[in-house]
Amino acid sequence: MGAAESPESQNNGVMLNQHPNIVFIVADQWRKQSAGFWSKEPYRSAIHDAGDPVHTPNLDRLADQSVVLTQAISTFPLCSPYRGMMLSGKLPHRNGVILNCNDQRPASQLREDVICVSDVLQEAGYSLGYIGKLHTDYPTPNLPGKKYATPPLASGRIWDAYTPPGPKRHGFDYWYSYGTFDQHFNPHYWDTTGRYHEPHEWSPDHDAKMAESYIQNKKGQRKEGAPFGLWVSINPPHHPYDQCKPEDLVPYQGASWEELAVRLNVDQSNDVMRNQIKNYFALVTGVDRAIGRVLNAIEEAGLAENTIVIVTSDHGEHMGSQNLTAKNYPYAESQDVPFLVRCPGRIAPRTDDLLIGTCDIMPTLLGLAGLDSMIPDDLDGSDYAELLRDIPSAVQRPESVFFFRNINAPVDSNGKVHDFITDFIGVKTSAHSFWISRKVKNWAEVGLYDIVNDPYQLNNLAETDPVLRAEMVEKLRAAIPVRFPIEKLHPEVAARLNAAGE
Numbered sequence: 001m002g003a004a005e006s007p008e009s010q011n012n013g014v015m016l017n018q019h020p021n022i023v024f025i026v027a028d029q030w031r032k033q034s035a036g037f038w039s040k041e042p043y044r045s046a047i048h049d050a051g052d053p054v055h056t057p058n059l060d061r062l063a064d065q066s067v068v069l070t071q072a073i074s075t076f077p078l079c080s081p082y083r084g085m086m087l088s089g090k091l092p093h094r095n096g097v098i099l100n101c102n103d104q105r106p107a108s109q110l111r112e113d114v115i116c117v118s119d120v121l122q123e124a125g126y127s128l129g130y131i132g133k134l135h136t137d138y139p140t141p142n143l144p145g146k147k148y149a150t151p152p153l154a155s156g157r158i159w160d161a162y163t164p165p166g167p168k169r170h171g172f173d174y175w176y177s178y179g180t181f182d183q184h185f186n187p188h189y190w191d192t193t194g195r196y197h198e199p200h201e202w203s204p205d206h207d208a209k210m211a212e213s214y215i216q217n218k219k220g221q222r223k224e225g226a227p228f229g230l231w232v233s234i235n236p237p238h239h240p241y242d243q244c245k246p247e248d249l250v251p252y253q254g255a256s257w258e259e260l261a262v263r264l265n266v267d268q269s270n271d272v273m274r275n276q277i278k279n280y281f282a283l284v285t286g287v288d289r290a291i292g293r294v295l296n297a298i299e300e301a302g303l304a305e306n307t308i309v310i311v312t313s314d315h316g317e318h319m320g321s322q323n324l325t326a327k328n329y330p331y332a333e334s335q336d337v338p339f340l341v342r343c344p345g346r347i348a349p350r351t352d353d354l355l356i357g358t359c360d361i362m363p364t365l366l367g368l369a370g371l372d373s374m375i376p377d378d379l380d381g382s383d384y385a386e387l388l389r390d391i392p393s394a395v396q397r398p399e400s401v402f403f404f405r406n407i408n409a410p411v412d413s414n415g416k417v418h419d420f421i422t423d424f425i426g427v428k429t430s431a432h433s434f435w436i437s438r439k440v441k442n443w444a445e446v447g448l449y450d451i452v453n454d455p456y457q458l459n460n461l462a463e464t465d466p467v468l469r470a471e472m473v474e475k476l477r478a479a480i481p482v483r484f485p486i487e488k489l490h491p492e493v494a495a496r497l498n499a500a501g502e
């Protein structure tokens, strides 16, 4: 029996059965472009570049039932910082996750005292489950015998962390999770009581199995009659790309590199990517199958009508675009994420170019759940629920969305990092992407692209269109969040921003 059919019950004045369930599915390193529906109408006309030739039948079906956002971004396109913002609605320096979490960075971990979306939902009477990758904790030797959760990688760095029951779990009362561990065929998890599991199953398949069980509530994982919030955090299509299932490679057998690498900003001579793109798309297809299983479980349990489903990703993947691999760059392939919201009866299926960032997720989710009165008033994001519902609203549509990234501040004598420096900041509007960066790798210190007519970001207008550049500097200044720690800007970035304003 789902929340919709349950008898009314009272908790802190909130009528429990008025609030929908939430299933939040977040994959890792899955770029927006890698979804099959972009290659057909009406989606094809809603974007300016080409969708990847990927096979995602479940996602395509979900798209037809959802509002499909075309301009959603990962505000700081890296694992841990995204996850900290997704859970807390606050910028990294306020939620604690200032950098990617590993044993070099004791300063980067989700604060126990920050109020997360799950803390608010728990207060509202929800049952809460977290399945899969978390990656917001500092790895410490916190297992029996004072061991680390997972031995160091070849680099000597320890990444995985065990999150013990208690305040670090932020209201999630059902737990089946790990920090970060990239062996897709040999994943591991710790459960609600802290027991360790090695299921020897491809991780998205196992995540889906555990999510199905939670939704069916066969083992009493959640309170019957109460709404639930379930986070399903899938590790693929994160590398290693060759850890895909052979069955998922079938749709790509026989396709040439040119047929698969459709983005015009891909360096065709990059042999690494030439070997990997099939595998990346196969991982996406496997993730799609896992998503399909979760969607089917929701439908079979009779919960589809009263469950908000969100499907998104923590950041994208370059796969050779701009001669870069992976993520954490100011370009679209890093930044743009899939974002589908299904909420029958509340949200009409369509595409929408809402400029939404990571800190907007928590307030918007609470707004969609009818809990807007419980949204903390000190968040760094906005509640766009009424815009997603497309109802008359006093909420203004944002004209831009801010993005940035942090890097390590200098290390101490033990090689540990205790602080961060922000080495690029930028703003995206529906027409342009603009950033100011430290000189790094092969991208421009000042990037300015017309993302409608030049969606592959091949023609930097920063030096050729001074009028537009001045306009974008003003838009960037206006988009910097009120609580953004501007004093942490890398000196080169601060100097360029100040010079641009003169």
Ligand code: CA
Pocket: 028, 029, 078, 079, 080, 238, 314, 315
């Ligand atoms: Ca990630």
